[in-house]
Amino acid sequence: MPEQVAMTSSTALSPETLPFPFDIRFKSSKPAVREALAGVRQALAPLGLDMEELQTVELVLAEALNNIVEHAYTEQEPEQDDLITLRGDHRGDGLHFRIIDRGEAMPDGKPPLGHAQPISPVIEDLPEGGFGWFLIRDLAKDVCYRRIGAENLLDLRLAIALDLQG
Amino acid sequence: MQVSVKTEADFCVVGLREQRIDAAVALDFKETMRQAAQGGGENIILDLSEVTFIDSSGLGAIVATMKFLAPDRSLILAGMTAPVDRVFKLTRMDSVFAIFPTLAAALSGQHA
DSSP states (O other): OGGGEEEEETTTTOTTSOOOSEEEEEESSHHHHHHHHHHHHHHHGGGOOOHHHHHHHHHHHHHHHHHIIIIISOSSSOOTTOEEEEEEEEETTEEEEEEEEOSOOOGGGSOOOOOOOOOOSSGGGOOSSOOHHHHHHHHOEEEEEEEETTEEEEEEEEOOSOOTTO | OOEEEEEETTEEEEEEOOSEESTTTHHHHHHHHHHHHTTOOSEEEEEOTTOOEEOHHHHHHHHHHHHHHTTTSOEEEEOOOHHHHHHHHHTTGGGTSEEESSHHHHHHTOOO
16 A cells, blocks of 8 residues: 555655755555655664664654544544655754644643553553653653644653754 | 464463564454464463564554463563563563563473
8 A cells, every 4th residue: 555655755866865864745544654654764774773773753743643643633523635745854962743733622732741651560450551651761862742733733842863063 | 464373281372473563453453363362271472483573452452362362371582582571671561570581481481
């Protein structure tokens, strides 16, 4: 289903430069999120990240994007224009991502605090969810959410692929 | 979801033939585990050695499976790769499961 995900890169025509910034635009669904993450791995390939760094990128983005699919848009009744845009850039202080959607705003206009889930000694009381924002806040820096007009903007940075010269 | 199910040394051994347990397959995973657990009373060993990516939805699906089996049956995890192990440690869910480095170790009851 490669047509589900549209990818553009402003520097794709220049072989000397890395493909940043890149934009990935896709329809809100969990399979499309999976495909978009494959696109991110491909875009980051020239940076030569190690396995743990790549996992960090993929995990943080998976949590943020799946939250949009589940909560900002309506998963059961998707609209034709339920689109998500993921923008990635590489700067001196790491990888910067902006995620844009046109779904519902975050409750109270802010993202969850993402506290660690309490681990109950009673198996039936163990949490099955609520880990997503904890992982985002644990692994990402400079997390900033804004509602602008009909759009949700989520910016975050991962201190990965730091350019110590720049 | 591709799995292999066999009985070995009084355990039901479920081997996942997937590289990802993520939001896209979390429901499918839970249903597959329910079916694999049907008709037996053994504890279940989940062999995760082929899984290289898990997100919070996948983690939640594994917790849900453990809760579904409790209190009479246990869910034992074996063969976690580094990325899967890391998500369990970050969320401290490594403290609630019996975790073995390999399937062989799980079968013989040897902890990491």
